[in-house]
Structures are given as structure tokens and as C-alpha cells.
Amino acid sequence: MSSDAGDGSDRESTPTPTPDAGSEPLLQTHGLTKEFGGLVATDDVDLTVERGERVSIIGPNGAGKSTLINLITRRLDPTEGDIRFKGESIVGMEPHEVVQRGVSKSFQTASIFPDLTVRENAEIAALAAEQGDFGFNFFTHRNKLTDVHERTENTLDAVGLLNQAHTDAEDLPYGDKRRLEIGIALAAEPDLLLMDEPTAGMSPEETKATVDLIEEVKEELGLTFVLVEHDMEIVFSISDRIVVLNRGQVIAEGTPEEIRGNPDVQEAYLGGVEL
Amino acid sequence: MSVVSQLATILLNGLQQGAIYVLLAVGLSIILGTLKFVNFAHGALYLIGTYAGLFIALDITLSSGKLQEWGYADFGLGWGFLAALVLVPLFVFAIGLLMERFLARPFYDRPDTDQILVTFGLAIVVQELFRILFGSNSLPFNQPEYILSVIPVSGPMQLPIVGNFPRWRLWVIGITAVLVGIVYLLVEHTDFGLVVRAGTRDAEMVRLLGIKISRPYLVVFGIGAALAGVAGVVGGPLNVVNPTVGMNILVPAFLTVVIGGVGTIAGAVVGGLIIGLVQATLIGLPSVTIASFTLNFSPWSQVGLYAIAAIILLVRPQGILGDEEVAP
Amino acid sequence: MSDRNTTGEGSANATSDGGAVISDGSLVARWEAIREREVTVVGLTVIAVALFPWLFSRAPVVSDLLLGYQSLATLMLIWGIFAVGFDLLLGYTGLLSFGHAAFWGGAAYVAGIVANNVSADPIVMVVSGTVFAILLAWVLGFLSLRRGGIYFSILTLAFGQMLYYMSAAPLAFLTGGENGLTGISVGALFGQFHLESELPSVAGTLLGNWMYLFVAVFAVLAVAAAYRILNSPYGMVFRAIRENEQRAEFVGLNVWRYKLMAFIISGAFAGVAGSLFTIHGSYVPLQSLYWTESGEIVIMTVLGGTASLFGPIAGAGLYLYVENIVSGVQTLYLPFTQVVLVQDFGTYWHLLLGLVFVVVIWVAPSGIWGGVSDLRSSVRNLVGGDRR
Amino acid sequence: SGNGGEQTDGGGGDQTGGGDTDSGGDGGSEDYPALGNYPIEGDTAIFGFNVPQSGPYASEGQDELRAYELAVKHLNEGGGWVDSQFDDLSGDGVLDYTIDYVDGDTATDADTARQSASRMIQRDNAIMVSGGSSSAVAIAVQGLCQNENVLFMACLTHSNDTTGKDCARYGFREMFNAYMTGQALAPVVAEEYGEDLTFYQLYADYSWGQTQQASMEKFMTEVAGWEQANSVATPLGTSDYQSYLSEAANSGADVLILNHYGLDGANSVQQAVDAGIDEDMEILVPLYNRPMAEAAGGAIEGIYGTVAWDSQIDNEPSNQFTQAFQDEYDRVPSGPAQLAYAQTLQYAAAVERAGTFYPPEVIKQLEDYEYDNIGMGAETMRACDHQAQRDVPVVQGLPESEQESGRYFDIINITSREELGYACDEGPAAECELGPAE
Amino acid sequence: MSLLELSNVDSYYGESHILRDVTMNVEEGEICALLGRNGAGKTTTLRSIAGATPPEVRDGTVSFKGRDITGTPAEDVSAGGISLVPEERRIFPNLTVAENLHLAEVVRNKSNTWGRSLSFDREGMSTEEVYAQFPRLDERRGQKAGTLSGGEQQMLAIARALKQNTDLLLLDEPYEGLAPKIIEDVEDAVERISDDGTTILLVEQNAAAAIKLADRAYVIDQGGIVFDGTAEELRDDEETRERYLGV
Numbered sequence A: 001m002s003s004d005a006g007d008g009s010d011r012e013s014t015p016t017p018t019p020d021a022g023s024e025p026l027l028q029t030h031g032l033t034k035e036f037g038g039l040v041a042t043d044d045v046d047l048t049v050e051r052g053e054r055v056s057i058i059g060p061n062g063a064g065k066s067t068l069i070n071l072i073t074r075r076l077d078p079t080e081g082d083i084r085f086k087g088e089s090i091v092g093m094e095p096h097e098v099v100q101r102g103v104s105k106s107f108q109t110a111s112i113f114p115d116l117t118v119r120e121n122a123e124i125a126a127l128a129a130e131q132g133d134f135g136f137n138f139f140t141h142r143n144k145l146t147d148v149h150e151r152t153e154n155t156l157d158a159v160g161l162l163n164q165a166h167t168d169a170e171d172l173p174y175g176d177k178r179r180l181e182i183g184i185a186l187a188a189e190p191d192l193l194l195m196d197e198p199t200a201g202m203s204p205e206e207t208k209a210t211v212d213l214i215e216e217v218k219e220e221l222g223l224t225f226v227l228v229e230h231d232m233e234i235v236f237s238i239s240d241r242i243v244v245l246n247r248g249q250v251i252a253e254g255t256p257e258e259i260r261g262n263p264d265v266q267e268a269y270l271g272g273v274e275l
Numbered sequence B: 001m002s003v004v005s006q007l008a009t010i011l012l013n014g015l016q017q018g019a020i021y022v023l024l025a026v027g028l029s030i031i032l033g034t035l036k037f038v039n040f041a042h043g044a045l046y047l048i049g050t051y052a053g054l055f056i057a058l059d060i061t062l063s064s065g066k067l068q069e070w071g072y073a074d075f076g077l078g079w080g081f082l083a084a085l086v087l088v089p090l091f092v093f094a095i096g097l098l099m100e101r102f103l104a105r106p107f108y109d110r111p112d113t114d115q116i117l118v119t120f121g122l123a124i125v126v127q128e129l130f131r132i133l134f135g136s137n138s139l140p141f142n143q144p145e146y147i148l149s150v151i152p153v154s155g156p157m158q159l160p161i162v163g164n165f166p167r168w169r170l171w172v173i174g175i176t177a178v179l180v181g182i183v184y185l186l187v188e189h190t191d192f193g194l195v196v197r198a199g200t201r202d203a204e205m206v207r208l209l210g211i212k213i214s215r216p217y218l219v220v221f222g223i224g225a226a227l228a229g230v231a232g233v234v235g236g237p238l239n240v241v242n243p244t245v246g247m248n249i250l251v252p253a254f255l256t257v258v259i260g261g262v263g264t265i266a267g268a269v270v271g272g273l274i275i276g277l278v279q280a281t282l283i284g285l286p287s288v289t290i291a292s293f294t295l296n297f298s299p300w301s302q303v304g305l306y307a308i309a310a311i312i313l314l315v316r317p318q319g320i321l322g323d324e325e326v327a328p
Numbered sequence C: 001m002s003d004r005n006t007t008g009e010g011s012a013n014a015t016s017d018g019g020a021v022i023s024d025g026s027l028v029a030r031w032e033a034i035r036e037r038e039v040t041v042v043g044l045t046v047i048a049v050a051l052f053p054w055l056f057s058r059a060p061v062v063s064d065l066l067l068g069y070q071s072l073a074t075l076m077l078i079w080g081i082f083a084v085g086f087d088l089l090l091g092y093t094g095l096l097s098f099g100h101a102a103f104w105g106g107a108a109y110v111a112g113i114v115a116n117n118v119s120a121d122p123i124v125m126v127v128s129g130t131v132f133a134i135l136l137a138w139v140l141g142f143l144s145l146r147r148g149g150i151y152f153s154i155l156t157l158a159f160g161q162m163l164y165y166m167s168a169a170p171l172a173f174l175t176g177g178e179n180g181l182t183g184i185s186v187g188a189l190f191g192q193f194h195l196e197s198e199l200p201s202v203a204g205t206l207l208g209n210w211m212y213l214f215v216a217v218f219a220v221l222a223v224a225a226a227y228r229i230l231n232s233p234y235g236m237v238f239r240a241i242r243e244n245e246q247r248a249e250f251v252g253l254n255v256w257r258y259k260l261m262a263f264i265i266s267g268a269f270a271g272v273a274g275s276l277f278t279i280h281g282s283y284v285p286l287q288s289l290y291w292t293e294s295g296e297i298v299i300m301t302v303l304g305g306t307a308s309l310f311g312p313i314a315g316a317g318l319y320l321y322v323e324n325i326v327s328g329v330q331t332l333y334l335p336f337t338q339v340v341l342v343q344d345f346g347t348y349w350h351l352l353l354g355l356v357f358v359v360v361i362w363v364a365p366s367g368i369w370g371g372v373s374d375l376r377s378s379v380r381n382l383v384g385g386d387r388r
Numbered sequence D: 001s002g003n004g005g006e007q008t009d010g011g012g013g014d015q016t017g018g019g020d021t022d023s024g025g026d027g028g029s030e031d032y033p034a035l036g037n038y039p040i041e042g043d044t045a046i047f048g049f050n051v052p053q054s055g056p057y058a059s060e061g062q063d064e065l066r067a068y069e070l071a072v073k074h075l076n077e078g079g080g081w082v083d084s085q086f087d088d089l090s091g092d093g094v095l096d097y098t099i100d101y102v103d104g105d106t107a108t109d110a111d112t113a114r115q116s117a118s119r120m121i122q123r124d125n126a127i128m129v130s131g132g133s134s135s136a137v138a139i140a141v142q143g144l145c146q147n148e149n150v151l152f153m154a155c156l157t158h159s160n161d162t163t164g165k166d167c168a169r170y171g172f173r174e175m176f177n178a179y180m181t182g183q184a185l186a187p188v189v190a191e192e193y194g195e196d197l198t199f200y201q202l203y204a205d206y207s208w209g210q211t212q213q214a215s216m217e218k219f220m221t222e223v224a225g226w227e228q229a230n231s232v233a234t235p236l237g238t239s240d241y242q243s244y245l246s247e248a249a250n251s252g253a254d255v256l257i258l259n260h261y262g263l264d265g266a267n268s269v270q271q272a273v274d275a276g277i278d279e280d281m282e283i284l285v286p287l288y289n290r291p292m293a294e295a296a297g298g299a300i301e302g303i304y305g306t307v308a309w310d311s312q313i314d315n316e317p318s319n320q321f322t323q324a325f326q327d328e329y330d331r332v333p334s335g336p337a338q339l340a341y342a343q344t345l346q347y348a349a350a351v352e353r354a355g356t357f358y359p360p361e362v363i364k365q366l367e368d369y370e371y372d373n374i375g376m377g378a379e380t381m382r383a384c385d386h387q388a389q390r391d392v393p394v395v396q397g398l399p400e401s402e403q404e405s406g407r408y409f410d411i412i413n414i415t416s417r418e419e420l421g422y423a424c425d426e427g428p429a430a431e432c433e434l435g436p437a438e
Numbered sequence E: 001m002s003l004l005e006l007s008n009v010d011s012y013y014g015e016s017h018i019l020r021d022v023t024m025n026v027e028e029g030e031i032c033a034l035l036g037r038n039g040a041g042k043t044t045t046l047r048s049i050a051g052a053t054p055p056e057v058r059d060g061t062v063s064f065k066g067r068d069i070t071g072t073p074a075e076d077v078s079a080g081g082i083s084l085v086p087e088e089r090r091i092f093p094n095l096t097v098a099e100n101l102h103l104a105e106v107v108r109n110k111s112n113t114w115g116r117s118l119s120f121d122r123e124g125m126s127t128e129e130v131y132a133q134f135p136r137l138d139e140r141r142g143q144k145a146g147t148l149s150g151g152e153q154q155m156l157a158i159a160r161a162l163k164q165n166t167d168l169l170l171l172d173e174p175y176e177g178l179a180p181k182i183i184e185d186v187e188d189a190v191e192r193i194s195d196d197g198t199t200i201l202l203v204e205q206n207a208a209a210a211i212k213l214a215d216r217a218y219v220i221d222q223g224g225i226v227f228d229g230t231a232e233e234l235r236d237d238e239e240t241r242e243r244y245l246g247v
């Protein structure tokens, strides 16, 4: 679809930090484009995330938010453009290589290992974090791996699932599954955490708890994260910066206050209902 | 013999051998493509087709098996080949319906591996049932001499360029071409086919349009089965008939599907022809002598089949005419 | 704490039921408990393996009922080794290979060819067969793992068949083609002990011959190795891949290489078993590369129970028992009576296995061993209350 | 009437021990060491009949099994050749033992056959194993029997290797082999079709087909003076020969030799005729049997080949066997049945002569044993390779109109053993190393 | 009696309880809007009505024209006169535009009804009517639907529904990913369909757009109905809009 309604100028006016000036941004995309057949899911996206920053991406359904996340995690190959993490281009890497470099992702729908226990779920993530993407340790008893264990316990403690450590993951209530899912993502102690709708499907209380959890890790780990969320309450409360996508393009970008007042955003996403 | 006539013979042989694989592969492929069901029991349908054809067309005397022990050694209707050619597909079609309803349907939502395992198990059960009932002896499936007592179908036939060629094998090529053509038209040019093709991509949406997709599914399974049955009838006289024929033909049939690309009829045809031609060519190639070393190709005929398949799959994992898998 | 749960499944979590206190002390304690359990598993295996041939083929009453015999006991262990390795792939990693005959048969041929041309030392045979299987698994795994699901199954099937046809004709000068590899005479173990000869004294009564002892050592090693692998990081990664391959990739694991390792490891087990098969039979049938042989190991593993350590061994034993003993039963009587239930019962053996197999997949995917475990735990619950 | 064999040298010297134990029911455990399944526990000796009850040669196997059962019955109760042809046999068991048997299914598969033989030997303590059909199977089982020190009385196996490079001290073959088929056939077809012809061979790619192919090549070239155009292996179990036949037709050769057996053979002949090859080429099928002739129907018209034994062979032992078999089963026995019956009685008679079941003594009794009691004329079980030296019947297929049940070919000629065979240092026998008896 | 009535419906995805006690009704001939934020349960509601599984309706009833259709399979619901235009368009990418449209007709076509006879208050549009309605599609009859732009695909999805014999049209976010100009086209089409007598249940996150067309509106949040009233009432109810529609 090649309509030319409302693109271009707005995006160009938003400031794009120049790279390599002293402290390098943690994540940078340049002209990132992904096409599916004829459909342009992300269209020439330049996104910059600084260390320690909390960025939210919002936009209507199909705007390309998940696609953007998937491109960064290397689940999808970009049609065009470059992605740099800590200054290194990650295009062409395998997903696990990107994870090993410090990019972790929490999935849109709870993606866990259903038949394993909660502890084992966390342990797998801890293992990948401590031992790298592959090892020849098939004869080492895993209980000997003290470091992995500590990390597992810490992770479970952090997401408050220590008491359910022996439960099979699939038997957890929905909210706890999401919690575990976030735990798995956190176990790697990533530099950058990508979260795609972490509170989807949660009740208000669970949502609250998750937001608190995110706040907590944010404080403790000084984590950089990119959040995709439709719940504006969360978005506006925890982001430093908000990026608005529409039909694959960045149509606005700024602090929560700036975004709240931006008419384009109103139009494209918030629905044009006057506030 | 001229090189031209030799090449023509190889081509014709390849076509004919490929034809049997095509019949099997078309069924396997539409079932796999449409219903996402992996049928390791497809060979069993071929087996059933062969035996059914034998018993309808001829009068057979069993020399082993339980039926013989129970006193039913003389078997068969002896209605002739045309009857078999008409009745067997109907019969195997019905079996296909039963299979879809009672075997495949409960497994649509289970992992592929379970589908493979359960159909593999069923294939063994069918084979053993046949072994027990009809004995494991190979039974001769004599070629029909005439159809309707007037049309000669056996014996050699003088062809231009090629010279003598078994008449029945030409019939096999013809029958296959016609049937595959019919199925192709059915799938590509009828409402039924439209529903099936749409269901391949999004079964739920088809239902949301008010179409009961389970019936086309049944029919697709039935057609696939019937084609396997036909393969059994037309292929039977070219082979011996015994309970292991189903298992033996299964692997090349699967290979055909995978080479050609799952879910496309044209792919199954291309795959079958490649397999048939590779086989016929390797057997037909004259040996090459380099210095004192003679290389004979015919021992490689089977290896070649799998090697070609492996190469095709490595270069084009989705098969020659297969669609690329949709990204996750 | 060490008196239960010796099967190796889900063991690590059962230990920490003391609570969530994490300190070096408890880790050490836990490691020791594990060690202890490992010793227990291996110990029980040793006992079972040591008693089995006697019970099966010599013990009064029991062996008469079972109708067993020595070389079948040996063969069961050999296939058991194969099945344990196969289950690492099918049960734990979730990959269904229909080409494992390539490793079993390939190793068998290499062991035989080595015996005929290089050294007939049984240990050399096992080592060379296994090394070959590992290399072959590496190559075939590399190729087949490019696709998942049914395509993986079909690719392994195709490559396995290719090997079969290779040794049927083009390589017949090496393999004997359709005749099989004949004329293998296996040397004495350590140049001393002829494998066919009886073991001295009690060992002879229990184990029978050196052949059994030789195979039994490998069987115990196989169980120990599999147990260790399952309790190593690999075991967990394998199961993670089975459960959710994509997520495993996204926690930073190189899933492809782990799958390749799973394939190679299971190929190695098949290689050991295949080499032992040659030593046991001093003959390699061409059939050992045919795809139905791959089908057999699939059936054994699934029947016995995937994703368990001993299930596949039980499955292998059961399959061979039915194939070799039940198949010879003429008339089935109602137990303890002369009432004829089925005439020619033996001829139905294959049908019977096929039916049981289908039923198992349909209703009891955890197989026989799974059934036994369920039974055991429900009995334990009945008797011991719910002491977690 | 029928004279049993005479003892030739060989066995005589050491035989004293065996004679002594004859009276003791123990079968001589004090005199001979335990070996294989000797000594026999209890008073029943078990034979193991390992035949294909499934697979391509299953119909041969079934007839063999009938004959085996008949042999056991006659050994225990008298009847058939036990009464009329084998003076050594009493019809009241063998030595003081009753004979019983176990049977197994080889599935025409070497591996299965070995497993089954191994069960017979280890669990059922079979003292002798007999069986065969498919030389690959026979050779595999023979090897096992050699290792286990149990006698193997080969039944239907026609490969040169069985008593050639794969021969065994513990194995004995009554059937002739591919080499002798070549010898018997060559003069007949040279006479019929003339000289200076070229021939094209297809052969089943395993022990039998390979040696059959080699033997045909040897004798058609040497004796008939023909020239081989080409020889192509077809995988065992091939049932569609079209591509191979096309090549043969294209070769321009005059004669097509189809080294296929059983239904495979019936198929290749039929397909050849169907492709019109018989219009341009003469066809030979070196080894015939009845099910094959039955299946091939009119296609075998005029085609030459050899057969093992046939009920059409008219002499006293043959007719007696046919009669006994028919009385029992109400059907005409096949060639393999005669072999199975003969081999079982042959073994039992050797045990009687040895006076013990101790295998090395029995072997001595069989080696170089001469006999004329199984319907194939005078024979010798040669010591150097355990191959029976015997006559070979040459046959020609009848046209469909003349075929009737039990009669599918004419016996053209029974080639005498004088014109056949090879010396112990010649042909297949040159490669034979029998191995130890103990 | 309303055309469509939901009373106390509870729907689940596996164990997750999504719809909680949803009661609503749609009157014949009206355009009714169902609004709510992402994940509020709008799609789940539509799927529960259309008989699509999952979700599973475990409690409560859905009735259409006075008949209880709870648990009726999707194809029967559809054949009975309820058409769903789902999220994400769900056109068949491997079929051409014409084939996509024809598919909707298959069930209507006597010879292809797979044995069911139906009666409808309203006949589906003819092919020509549909093309007249959406000229863009007319231009693209022979094109594979997968290669259409998002907006064209959306039109195709709606057009497909219109070809069915429909008494009640369920539209799930029909403006999703559409450019404003095309949104207007779709709005026009919806209005016209409504004028033709088809009842419409319209699901939107974009409250403003929906209210423009709708006669009445429901607001759903956390799987429960939190507002029920006319479009005007909703427009005036700032609190509800702010709380539940995120604006």
C-alpha cells in the first residue's frame, strides 16, 4: 500500500542523535525496512536507544512494532537497513548470537518451556547466560555448575517465583507464566531488554505487579529497555521516551509529554478523540 | 540400435516408472499439503489397491495364509481388469474416508511425529493382516490381455523410433496422465478445489464463510487414497504382489513428494518424473571404461535416486515447485 | 532421600525440597546426593544386568516360563544400548529420525570390515565402528537438520536409504552386498578370552559367556553415560529444544549445534550397539541398513516409553522377546489350563506389536515405562501419603 | 531294492568309540567331550527346521516344512524311505532317541534366519539344523552352525559359494550348484541354438545370482563357444525389470539369460515376453522351479533350464517319495520337499552309522559317503567340499496349452554326474576351506 | 426480541477466563459499536458469537433471531446469516481476488451447499454489485490477493462478507491499517450496507471513528461490559472514554 498520507516531514524533524560521538548509543537502526511480499511492515526506521534509556514503542495494530522487535532479535531478516548493537552490526547473526551479546526479549504471548519446572525454565536461561551459546559439557553434572544455580535462584527470587520452583511451568496461572517469561528474559542479565506487550492478558492487579517488577529491575539493574505496549498508563508512567510507529514509519518521537500533545499521534493512534 | 531410439526407450521407461510414483505422490502431497497430515500408511493403501485389483480382476489360488487354511484358497471374482480399474478406486476411496474420519482427524492437532508414528504403526498392522490372511507368498498378478475382450492391453507394441514396447506400460502412462489431469482440474478449476486450496492456507476462515471444511477434507483424503489404489491396480501387473509392496513403495513415494514440493500436483508430477527418469537413465546408461577401470551405472540406480533427492533438497529445501515456507 | 526416584527423570528438582535456602553448603550436599543417586542408578543397572541372563535363560522355573536363552539376552542388551541413544534424540530432544539404521548398520559394517582386514580385537572393532558412526552422524545430521519436523524425518530416511543402496551394490566389494558381510571371526578379548567361551564359576552361571559380559559392560556404561548426559546441561537443553525450540534459541542457546550434538550422541550409541551386533553375530546382514530397521528402533523406543532412561531398554527387550520367542509359540492356552485360546499364536506376533504400538501412541504416549511409573507413583501416593 | 550307502574309508578308523556308546542311553558322554549341543539331555533329539515361512521363497519353505515333518514321522514311526531305502534307519527313532523338531521362520532374510537358528540351537538344543532357500540365508546360517558346532544339512541352495568359498565343515549340500547347471545346460543349448551367438545376462545381485552368472559366462563361452555381450546385476527383490530388459533388447545379443529365481524369475520372463524380446532373442532361465513355471504360464514355452528334483522323474525312490508325500498331504511334492526329506534322513542315517550324535563322528560318516537312494541316481557326498556329486535334470518349458497341474516342463535330459562337476582343486571347490570339526 | 442477544456469556482461552458475564444485544437494522482497548475482549466477543473456537463459551447463551446458537460450529453460524470480517483481514493470499470472492458464494450456490438448505432475509450481493461497490477490486480481479495492499485486502475482506447471505455483519477493526482516504470509502460502504438493511456490529479501538457511524455503543474492558448506551451518550461520557478507551 503506497498511500502518501502524512509521512515524511514529521519524522525527519525529530532529532536523530549522531552516532559515534563519544559514548556510543546502545542500539541503533539505520533505514531499517522489512517487507512481506508487497507489504512494508517497517519502513526506513531510524531508531536510537541510549544506554540506560527506557523507550516505549506505540502505534496501532499492524504498525510494525513487533516486526521491529523481531528484526532486532534477528527472528526476521531486514529487507534493507542496518542494526547496530554496541556499535557492532548484528544483521546476519543468528538469534542466539544476539542474545549472547546482551539483547534479551520477552515474548508477546507467554513463551516458556511448558513441561519443565519453573526452576528448570530459569535454569536454561541462566545456563545460556553463564555458559555461552554452546559447550561440550555434556558430561558435567549440572548440579555442579554453582554459578548457574546462583543465577537461577536469583532470577526466581527477582520475579518472585521461588516458591513455585518445582511446579511445572504449564501449571502456573497465566500471570505467573508471564512473570516467568520475563524472568527467563532477565536471567541473561541483558544490557537491553525488549518487551512486547508484557502485560497483555493480565488482570489489573497482575498488571500492577508486573509494572512494579519492571520498575524494580529498572532500578536495580539499570537496565535499558524497549517496551511495546498498548496500555498507555504503563507507557506514560515508565518511559523516558516514546516512539510512535504508524504503518511501518516513525511518525513521532519524544517525551511522554510531547507525545501526549502531538496531534499526529492523536490522529493515527489515540483515535482523534479530543482529550 | 541408434542412440536416439535408446534415449527414447529410456524416456518412455522413465515416464512409466515415474507414473506409478506420480499416482502415489499426488495423493500423499495433497493430503500433506491440505490437511497437514503425514500419512506413512499411504503405502498400505497401495497394498490394498493391489490386492483388491488382483481379486477383482482374476481368480487366484492362495497357497498360504489363514484364508487358505480356513478353506478359502480359491479366491477372486475374475471380473476382469476393467472392473478392477473402476471398482478398486471406489473401494480404496471409501477406505480413505474411514481413515480420515477415524485415524487422521483425531491426530490433526497432534504433533507431526505422532502422525508419523501412528500411521507407520497402521501400515505395519495392515501389512501383517494381509500377511496373515493371504500369506506372505508373492502372488502373480497376470497382465490383462484384453479389456472388454477387444482392446488389447498386453504384449509388445511396435512404436516408431523406440521399437517394441510393452503395451500395458503405455496404458499405465495414459491412465496416470488422465487421472492426474482430472485431479488437477478438480483442484484448480472447481469450487471444491477452491475450497480445498483456501483451506490449505486458512481453514478457520473457510469455516467462517459457512463452508464445512471437514467434508472437503474427507474427500481430499479419499481422492488421495483412491489414487494410491489405482497405482496398486495398474502397477500390480508390473510387479509381484505380496504384503511388503506397500512398505517398499512408501519411501520413494515420499521422496517424490518432497522433491517436487508439498501440496502441488505439478510438483508431484515433476518429482515422479525425475525419480523415474533418474532410475531409468542410470540403468540404461552404457558403462564407461576409463583405462582399465570400468564404471557401471546400473548399480547406482537406487543410490542415484536418493542422491538426486538429497541434492535437490539441499539446494531447494521446499522442493522444486514448493512454496517457500511462510516466515514465522 | 536416596531411596527413591532412581530413574533420572526430573531428578534435580526433587533434591532441593529442603527449601530455597541457597548456600555453598547445600549445593555441596545436593551434589553429593546426586552422586549418590548416580551410583545407585548404575549399581541397580549392574545388578539387573548381572541377574538377567540367569533369570532369563537358566534359572529354574522362571526361565522355563520365559523360554529365554543366552544369546537373546545378549541381543536385548545390544538393542537396549541402541534404544537408549535413540531416546536421547526422540524422547528428550523431540527429533524423530527414520534413518538410524545408517549408524547401527554402518558401524556394524565398519566393525566387520576392520575385523576382516585390520584387527579382530573386539575393542578395536567397537572403537572403529563407533568412530565411524559418529562421523557419519555428524555429516548426516549436518544435512538433515537443515529442516525440521516431518522433513527431518524424511531426510534422515532418505539418507539412510542411500547408505543402504550404497552398500547393496556399488560398495558390495566391501560389504558383500546382498550376501551380507561374512567370514568375520572375532578375536579374543585382550588376546585372552574367547567371547564364546563360558565364564568361570559363579560368573558363568549368572552371566554365561564372555560375550555377555563384554556387552553388559557397554550396556552399563551406556546407561551411566545417558544418565550423566541427561543430568548435564545438555539434558536440560535437549528438553528445552523439545518443548520450545524458538524460545531456546532466544535465551541465547545455539539450538542448531545442540541438535547436531544430540544427533551425534545418539549416533554414537547406535554405533556402539551396531559394532557389538557384529561381534555378537560375526555377520552383518545388509538388512541392518534398511529403513525398517530404523522403524524397529522407533517402535522399541516408543513402546518402552520415550523420555525415560529405562523405558527404551524395556521396549527393546519386549520387542525382541516377541520377535524371537512369542513368534515361536504355537498355541496359546488360557493360563494354567488346556483351553486353547489362539492357534498359531506366534504367527500373529508382528501384527500384535503393530497393534500395541498404535494403541500406545494413541492413548498412552508415555509407553510401557510411563505406565509403570504412573502405577508406581499412585501406589506410592496410596501408601506413603503425599510426602513431597 | 534300494541299497543304502556303503561306508568308504574316512570314518572307519576312529569309529570304535561311537560303537561302544551305542548301547548306553547316554549317547556316549564319557567317550566324547561336550561339543555344541552334544550330549543330548533326556531321550529326545531335537532337529531345527529353519525355513522361509514368509518372504519371497515362502511357498518353497512351506513345502520343505511338510517334507521335514514327514521325515520326522517316518524316523519315529517308520514309513517312506525309512522302510524302503535307508537300511541304516530303524523307524523307531534314531539310536535310542525319539526325534522331535522345532521350526522357525527365516523370512528369507539372513538376519532373521540366524536369530531363529540361534534360538533353536541355544534354547531348544537342536542337534541338527536344516533349511535354506536363498543361498545368502543358507550361507549365513551355515556359518553360525559352524561356530556353534551344530550340523547344518543345507536344503535349497544353489550358489557355488555354499560349498565354495563359504563352505563349512558342519554344512552338507545335497542340491547341485550353479556351476553344474552351467555344465549341464551349455551342451544342450549349443546343440539347439547353434554356435557363434552372443548372449546377454541379467542376474540377481547376491551370492546365487552372482555365481550363477559367472558359471553361465564360463560355460557358454567355453563349451558353447558363445560370446557375452554384457552382464547386468539387478537388485534382489526387483520385480520390475523393464529398464533392464530394454537394455538387453537394445544390445543386439542373440540370447538372453535370466538368472532370476522364483517369482522374480517368473516376472522377468513374463516381462521379457511382454516386451516382445522373445521375438528377437532366445531366452534361458538356468534354474527353474514349479511355482515359477506356474506363475509364468505360457511365457516359459520352449525355455531351457535345470531343476532340482521333480516328481516327473521316474525311478523307485522318487515314486515312493511322491507316493508317501501324497498320502500324507494330498499334493504332489516339489523339488525342495525332496531335498528336505532326503537331507533329514541322510543325517539320521549317518548318526546311526556313527553310533553317536557327537558331531565330528557324524561328519566323518557323511564325508565321502556314497548312496543311491534318493531318486537322483548314484551320488557321493564329497569330503573335500561337502558337495553332493550328482546328476542334473535339464528341462524345457511347455506351451501353455500343454501345461497341466504338476506338469509344466519336459525333462529333456538327465545329465549324468560323470559329465558334471569339478575336482577338489578346481572351480568353486578350490576356494573351499572347511574349517575344524571340533 | 433483538436480532442478536448475548446473555451472561463467559468465554475462555484454555484456562484464561476472558469474557466475564457479557450481556449485550443488537437490534435489527442498527449499527452497534463495541469499543475497548487492546486486549479488552472485543475480538473474543465476536468470535464467541461467530462460533469460532477458541475461545470456548462455557457459560451463558448467544441467540440469533431468537434461536440459541451457543456452541454452533462456525460454518453453521455463518451459513445461518452471521458474517464475520475478522481482524487481520484473513483473505486467502494464494487465491486471486475473483476466487476469494467466489469462495463466499460457494456456500450460497445451491449445488455447493454441502447439503444444507437455508433461508435468508437478505441475499448476498452479486459479483457485479460488489465490484461496483469497490472499483479498486474490479481492477484487480485476476491478481493474487496476497499481493494486494493492506487497504485493498481490507476491502476484499469486507466485500467477501457482503457476498454472503448476511443478516448480521460483524466487523472487527475494519479500519485497521487503512489510510484515512480509504477509511472514508469503507465508512461509506458500511453505511450503505446498513441502509440496505444489514445489521452491523462494529468493533473498534478508534472510538471516534466508530461513534461517527454507530447508533449505539458498548464499551468492554477486562472482558466485562462497562458501558451501554447510545453513541451520543458515549460521546458525552468523558469519564468512560478516558478510563476505558485510553483517551
Ligand SMILES: Nc1ncnc2c1ncn2[C@@H]1O[C@H](COP(=O)(O)OP(=O)(O)OP(=O)(O)O)[C@@H](O)[C@H]1O
Pocket: A036, A037, A039, A040, A041, A059, A060, A061, A062, A063, A064, A065, A066, A067, A068, B326, B327, B328, E150, E177
Ligand atoms: N510473517 C509475516 N508475513 C507477512 N506479513 C507479516 C508477517 N509478520 C507481520 N506481517 C505484517 O506486517 C505488519 C506489521 O505487523 P506487526 O506484527 O509488526 O504489527 P504490530 O505493530 O506489532 O501490531 P500489534 O500491535 O497488533 O502487535 C502487519 O500488517 C502484519 O500483517
Ligand SMILES: Nc1ncnc2c1ncn2[C@@H]1O[C@H](COP(=O)(O)OP(=O)(O)OP(=O)(O)O)[C@@H](O)[C@H]1O
Pocket: A200, A201, A202, E013, E016, E018, E036, E037, E038, E039, E040, E041, E042, E043, E044, E045, E054, E087, E205
Ligand atoms: N488464542 C488466545 N489464547 C489465549 N489468550 C488469548 C488468545 N487470544 C486472545 N487472548 C487474550 O484474550 C484477551 C482478549 O483478547 P481480544 O483479542 O478479544 O482483545 P481485543 O479487544 O480484540 O483487542 P485488540 O484491540 O487488540 O484486537 C487478551 O488478553 C488476549 O491476550
Ligand SMILES: CC(C)C[C@H](N)C(=O)O
Pocket: D133, D134, D135, D136, D156, D157, D158, D159, D208, D209, D261, D287
Ligand atoms: C533356492 C535356490 C535354488 C535358488 C536361490 N535363489 C538360491 O539362492 O540359491
Ligand SMILES: [Mg+2]
Pocket: A065, A066, A067, A108
Ligand atoms: Mg505486535
Ligand SMILES: [Mg+2]
Pocket: E042, E043, E044, E087, E172
Ligand atoms: Mg481484536
